[in-house]
Amino acid sequence: MAINSDFYTWSIVCAAGAVTLLARASFIVLPPETRVPAWLQRSLKFVAVAVLPAIVLPDVLFRDVQLGHSFNSYRVIAALVAMLVAWKTRSIFATLGAGMTALWLMQYFRPF
């Protein structure tokens, strides 16, 4: 599980930093007549809602399967609770609080 601070990982971090800087600098350093392409504008609206769930889902569903445990229902249930709270409150901290509390309660009482 551990992410070691070896040369390989540092290279990934530097490359990630480089592409991030390029995205930030893009229209600031490009000539002023450069336009935002329509496809980019259109796609950007959907990047977060496509990519973030695609990262979350395997992390929640399969994390412990990969570690050799059975299907991880505690995290799945806690994530469902958090989704409900996120939908209702639209608050990061309420979502975090609800999700973590749900997970901790289940880990403590082990209802199933």
Add this chain to the structure above:
Amino acid sequence: MPIVPNTDIPATRPVTSSQDPNQVLRMRRSAFIRGFKDSTPAVFGLIPFGMITGAAATAAGMEPWLAMGMSIIVYAGASQLAAISLLTQHAPAFVVVATVLVVNLRFMMYSAAVAPYFRHLSTRKKWLLSYFLVDHNFAMLTSRYPLDHQSAGAVANTDSDPDPDPDIAIDPAAKNRQPHNAKQHHDAYFLGISCFLWPMWQLTIAFGIFAGTLIPAQWSLDFAIPLIFLALVLPALQSRAHWLTAIVASTATVFTQDLPMKLGLIVAAIVGVSLGAWLDDRATKKTAVSI
């Protein structure tokens, strides 16, 4: 030949060059301080988020120095969490970097929106200010000093004609509202925001990393990463196209789990974003026809 005193002042400060340098300095300083002050509420709002990001990084198994270095090099919270999540899932380098890029593509929109404010600066300064560009200083700069000029609005240069003469005020309509020269110190205002935001963010991250090393693994603090993403995604599901995108992309990841090297994520992202963009395109065309 008459001596032109201003020739060695680069074109980066065209309007101010004819002014008393002390006054310019004073104005720049006050713009800087204004930015610093304006950013205070945003900075205090960031403190818990930074601490959780730092703690989650350590809880996910990241070495403290690596987490700190990443925070300084990348300087974008959500993409850092995405990278950490993927690194723990043993994704290959290019998937991690591609994901960070995609999560941070929104900076291109910010970049387009703030570009008119920085047009008079040297390339080096442009790169420097670019590094500091985040959600907060973009929002504050563009909302405090809105560009009336339609072309320079939030989604930028779509129908602008280029402004070839930097001597012309960025926003001609605003000339009546405030002193012309004040408009020339947006970079100082922006830097004022950033010079509070950046160190405070790094400090809270450092604190979170430190706290994370003390918190036992049973607390499962790494679960904060998916939770933060859920908190970001659900409020963003504002239309049918958004819902469909999220559902299709999630389903695609589950069914592409067996693809090697986490390629499923890339597939899911491409499928999801293309579907969303297509639906959006179709909806716009429909509206256009019905009108």
